[in-house]
Amino acid sequence: DQQVKQNSPSLSVQEGRISILNCDYTNSMFDYFLWYKKYPAEGPTFLISISSIKDKNEDGRFTVFLNKSAKHLSLHIVPSQPGDSAVYFCAASAYAGGTSYGKLTFGQGTILTVHP
Amino acid sequence: DTEVTQTPKHLVMGMTNKKSLKCEQHMGHRAMYWYKQKAKKPPELMFVYSYEKLSINESVPSRFSPECPNSSLLNLHLHALQPEDSALYLCASSPQAGHLKPTRYTEAFFGQGTRLTVV
Numbered sequence: 001d002q003q004v005k006q007n008s009p010s011l012s013v014q015e016g017r018i019s020i021l022n023c024d025y026t027n028s029m030f031d032y033f034l035w036y037k038k039y040p041a042e043g044p045t046f047l048i049s050i051s052s053i054k055d056k057n058e059d060g061r062f063t064v065f066l067n068k069s070a071k072h073l074s075l076h077i078v079p080s081q082p083g084d085s086a087v088y089f090c091a092a093s094a095y096a097g098g099t100s101y102g103k104l105t106f107g108q109g110t111i112l113t114v115h116p
Numbered sequence: 117d118t119e120v121t122q123t124p125k126h127l128v129m130g131m132t133n134k135k136s137l138k139c140e141q142h143m144g145h146r147a148m149y150w151y152k153q154k155a156k157k158p159p160e161l162m163f164v165y166s167y168e169k170l171s172i173n174e175s176v177p178s179r180f181s182p183e184c185p186n187s188s189l190l191n192l193h194l195h196a197l198q199p200e201d202s203a204l205y206l207c208a209s210s211p212q213a214g215h216l217k218p219t220r221y222t223e224a225f226f227g228q229g230t231r232l233t234v235v
Contacts, residue, residue, distance in 0.1 A: 034223060043120070043206050043226030044159065089158055103172065104224060106158035 003027045004092050006107035013114050019077040021110050023090030026071065030092040034104065035064060035075045038087045047088075048075070080114045087111050122207050122227035130235055131197060137230045139190040139207030148190040149224065150182060151206040159206055165190060197234045204229040 005024045013019045021035075031052040036044035050057040050064045050073070057064050063076045077084055090107040120141045129135050139148065147166050151159040164172035165184045173182075179201075181193040190207055208224040 036226075041228075041231070043122075043208075043229045046223050046225065049223055103161055103164065104159075106160075108158050109156075 002108070003030075004090055004105050004107040006088075006090055006110045008110050009108070010111040010113070013080045013112065015082055015114055015116050016079045019075075019080045019084065019112055019114065021075040021077075021088050021090075021112065023073045023075075023107050024071060025073075025092050027092070027094060027105075028071070029094040030105075032093040033064070033066060033073050034091045034093070035062075036089045036091060036106075037084075038089060038109070044089060077112075080112075082114045082116050085112055085114050120207055120209055120225050120227035122205075122230050124230060125228065126231045126233075128233045128235060129194065129197065131199070133197075134193070134195045136194065137192040137205055137207075137232075139192075139227055140188055141209040141225070142188055143209065143211075143225070144187075145209035145211050145225070146187060147210045148184065149208040149210075150180075150190070150192050151208060151226075153204045153206055153229070155203075163192075194232075197232075199234045202233045204231055 003026050008022060011019060034049040035047040037047050038044045048057060048059050048062045048064050050066050052068060055066050061077055064073060066073045087109045089109045091104040093104055123138045127135060149164050150162040152162055153159040161174050162176045163170060163182045168184045168187055179196050183191040183193060206229045207227040210224040
């Protein structure tokens with residue numbers, strides 16, 4: 001059961017334009033969401049996060065939007081740059097109670113290619 | 117220092133070998149994780165250590181044995197692996213495991229990974 005889904009395996013965008021990466025989740029217990037960027041042969045790098053008490057979080061060129069009723073989040077990159085080309089993973093976390101842990105459930109990833 | 121360092125970067129081992137993967141962080145993080153990532157798949161959680169104690173084992177076969185000697189180090193001991201265990205093994209750390217309210221404490225920092233090939 002894929003609790004976090006990124007339905008677009010790939011996205012191609014022109015430099016300077018907006019990149020929009022989407023993520024859907026099914027587990028209503030998720031209360032914290034993160035985006036990671038991954039280059040080949042490297043570990044994922046944390047980009048931006050949002051908690052379920054917010055619907056938007058901005059950090060420079062990156063903005064994450066959360067729509068709890070739709071169980072949907074998106075990452076906007078404006079303006080897109082060729083160096084943004086990478087695999088982007090959406091991840092979600094839920095408070096598990098007691099000896100809870102920060103388990104991250106990842107989506108399948110979206111390959112973003114930004115063309116000069 | 118905001119790095120999680122993993123060694124070795126690449127490892128080739130036979131099915132009868134015993135080897136260990138190592139992970140180190142000096143950010144004072146109290147939670148450390150092992151993830152496994154197969155090609156074109158998302159990372160999958162294997163183990164979570166919280167305050168140097170194993171808190172989660174995601175039904176990982178016993179041929180993978182984690183160890184947390186201290187708060188900065190995390191090892192993964194490998195024995196009698198199968199070719200299907202070939203993957204990128206990622207270590208991660210976060211300030212703490214779990215949270216009472218949505219916080220930043222689950223933001224995990226990942227190492228570069230160890231590319232493991234079992235022959």
